[in-house]
Each structure stands twice: as C-alpha cells, then as structure tokens.
Amino acid sequence: MNKSVRKNLIFVAVAYACLLAQPASVHAEDANYHPQDFTQPLSAARGTIAPAGSGAFYLKPEDRCDLVVKEFGWDRGECGSIDQLIFGFTPEIDNLTVEKPVSDGYVSLADWDSGDRSEEIGSIEESFKDSVKAQSQRLGQDIRFDGWLVYPQIDKGKNILYYANILNWSGDRTINISVSIFDRQGYVPIKIVPVNGNITGDDVQKIVAASAAAYKPQAGSSYFEFSSGDKVAGYGALGVLATMLGVKYGGAASAGVIALALVVLKKGAFILLLPLVWLRRLFSRKKADS
Numbered sequence: 001m002n003k004s005v006r007k008n009l010i011f012v013a014v015a016y017a018c019l020l021a022q023p024a025s026v027h028a029e030d031a032n033y034h035p036q037d038f039t040q041p042l043s044a045a046r047g048t049i050a051p052a053g054s055g056a057f058y059l060k061p062e063d064r065c066d067l068v069v070k071e072f073g074w075d076r077g078e079c080g081s082i083d084q085l086i087f088g089f090t091p092e093i094d095n096l097t098v099e100k101p102v103s104d105g106y107v108s109l110a111d112w113d114s115g116d117r118s119e120e121i122g123s124i125e126e127s128f129k130d131s132v133k134a135q136s137q138r139l140g141q142d143i144r145f146d147g148w149l150v151y152p153q154i155d156k157g158k159n160i161l162y163y164a165n166i167l168n169w170s171g172d173r174t175i176n177i178s179v180s181i182f183d184r185q186g187y188v189p190i191k192i193v194p195v196n197g198n199i200t201g202d203d204v205q206k207i208v209a210a211s212a213a214a215y216k217p218q219a220g221s222s223y224f225e226f227s228s229g230d231k232v233a234g235y236g237a238l239g240v241l242a243t244m245l246g247v248k249y250g251g252a253a254s255a256g257v258i259a260l261a262l263v264v265l266k267k268g269a270f271i272l273l274l275p276l277v278w279l280r281r282l283f284s285r286k287k288a289d290s
Contacts, residue, residue: 033063035087044083046101046183047217052210056088083188090210092194092203098215099189102243105231106223107182112154112237120238120249121152127247132167144168149175150204152241159183159223160212161237163244164204173197178244179208181215182223184230187240188215 038056041048059067065079084098111117129145136143145167152163162179177192190211194203217223233239235249242249 033059033067036060038086038089041216042084042086044098044101044188044215046185046188046221047215049084049086049098050214050216052090052214056086056090058084058086089192089214090207092196092199092207093211094193094195096193096211097191099191101183101188102186104186104235105233106184106226107187107233107236107240109154109156109182109237117238121241124238124242124245124247124249127242127249128245131247142168142170146173149199150177150201150208154237155212158209158212160208161187161240161244162208162212163241164201165245175199175204177204177207179211180240180244181212181217183217184221184223184225186233189244190215 035057036059038051038058041050042058061079064082064085065076068079068082069076081100082097083100086096086098087094089096111120114120125145132143132145145165147166149164149166150162152161154161159182160179161182162177164175164177167174167176175194175197177194179190179192180187181190192207192211194207196203199207239249
C-alpha cells in the first residue's frame with residue numbers, strides 16, 4: 001500500500017472514531033469480500049448504470065456494507081446511503097459511487113443563469129474553505145482546499161452539475177470529482193475517485209462524460225419528463241452545489257448521505273475525500289489469488 005495513502009487512511013479512520021465515538025479499524029487486507037465482474041447493467045434506485053469498459057467489478061450490498069462497517073466504523077443503518085459501488089469503471093476511474101437519490105423534487109436550474117451566479121458560487125466556496133480550515137485546526141492536520149480543477153458547471157444537454165476540486169492533505173494532492181444527475185424527482189449524486197491524482201481538466205471532462213452516459217433514468221423519470229403538478233424542490237442548482245460540498249446555502253441543508261469515497265465528520269459538518277486506490281488493488285490481488 002502506498003505510504004501516503006496508508007497514512008491518510010489511518011488518520012481518517014482515527015479521526016472518524018474519535019469524533020463519532022465509534023470503533024474504526026483498518027484491516028482491509030484481512031477482509032473477505034467477493035468482487036463481482038461488472039459486465040451487465042446494474043439496477044439503481046431510479047435507473048440503471050451500464051458498463052463503460054472491460055475489467056470493472058462491483059460489490060454486492062452485503063459486502064459493500066461489511067466494507068464500510070469494518071473499514072470506517074459506520075453503523076449498518078448507514079449502509080443504505082450507497083446505491084452502487086463500482087471499481088475500475090473506466091481505466092481512469094479507481095472507484096465510482098452512485099449514492100441513493102435525493103427526492104426533494106424537481107430542481108429548477110434557473111438560478112444557474114442568474115447574473116450573480118459567480119458571486120454565489122464564491123460564497124459557497126468560502127463556506128467550504130471555512131469548513132476545511134476549522135476541521136484542519138480541530139484535527140491538527142494541514143488540510144487545504146487548493147482550488148477547482150474543474151470549476152462547477154452545468155451541462156443542460158445531459159442534465160448534470162459537476163465539478164472537480166483539489167484537497168491538499170499535508171502535501172498529498174487529492175482530486176474529488178462529483179456529479180449530480182438531475183431527474184424528475186430530484187437528483188442522483190455520483191462520487192468519483194480517479195486513479196491519477198495529477199489528471200487534467202480535460203481528463204475530468206472525459207470521466208464525467210463517461211459516467212453520465214452510463215447512467216439511464218427509469219422510464220418516465222428523466223428530467224425532461226417533468227410535468228405540471230410534480231413536486232418541486234425548494235432550492236435550485238446552487239443549493240445542490242452547496243449540498244455536494246457539504247455546506248448550507250439558502251434552503252438546502254448539508255448532505256445527509258455518506259458516500260464510500262467520503263468520510264463525514266459529523267461534528268464539523270464537513271466532508272473529506274479519502275483516496276481509495278488501495279481498495280481496487282486489494283480486490284484485484286484477491287481475484288488473482290482465487
């Protein structure tokens with residue numbers, strides 16, 4: 001295991017245990033998981049996700065739950081926040097988590113076209129920086145937000161909001177790619193950990209495009225199928241962006257969903273990215289040994 005990745009893993013596991021007063025252990029190499037070859041579309045809560053290449057694999061719900069309980073000290077009741085967890089989705093993606101969808105209602109994207117959008121995103125960014133700083137001080141670790149690799153943007157043709165930001169963990173560069181796919185009932189969050197921490201913005205665009213193209217909403221639930229009388233969310237796209245970053249904005253509360261690629265330090269209401277390259281390597285090794 002890469003030394004810096006191991007260091008981050010131990011740090012996050014310990015921090016999570018201390019803040020939540022729950023046991024967290026680091027023993028992935030002793031775990032008995034059963035990776036499944038990802039060759040057919042997988043069902044998600046409000047759609048399906050299809051393979052984007054060869055060599056990918058996923059975990060069934062029980063293994064998925066065992067992993068986050070054993071490795072990160074989650075309660076089993078939190079396992080339901082993960083819809084699908086896929087490793088090696090493309091050669092550029094180490095792991096991809098489809099979270100359970102948010103069902104607050106149809107999200108209008110009108111606020112994204114407002115003249116003060118940049119100012120509002122700047123305000124959200126400052127809140128995120130404050131959270132990073134507070135958490136860094138609380139834990140005695142040098143954690144910094146080093147900016148956007150891909151600035152938050154919306155693709156209205158694909159009905160997605162996405163970004164990639166950079167977190168610096170004591171000199172270790174970590175890329176966090178987040179995509180939200182809007183549908184008739186709300187949106188579906190997807191978190192992506194790339195294999196390469198030094199990817200470019202163009203690389204991120206390709207990863208986002210491949211991920212969004214693989215997800216298909218259920219018949220009748222696409223964003224374009226909104227009908228008068230449907231439930232409408234009390235916030236717009238900027239509220240979704242804030243939720244993706246784990247900060248409050250207007251009527252949108254911070255995210256209540258814990259993704260595998262993220263550890264939520266609940267007392268600080270802040271989300272930290274955990275590099276999980278070692279998990280893919282672990283599973284690949286186990287498959288080779290079986």
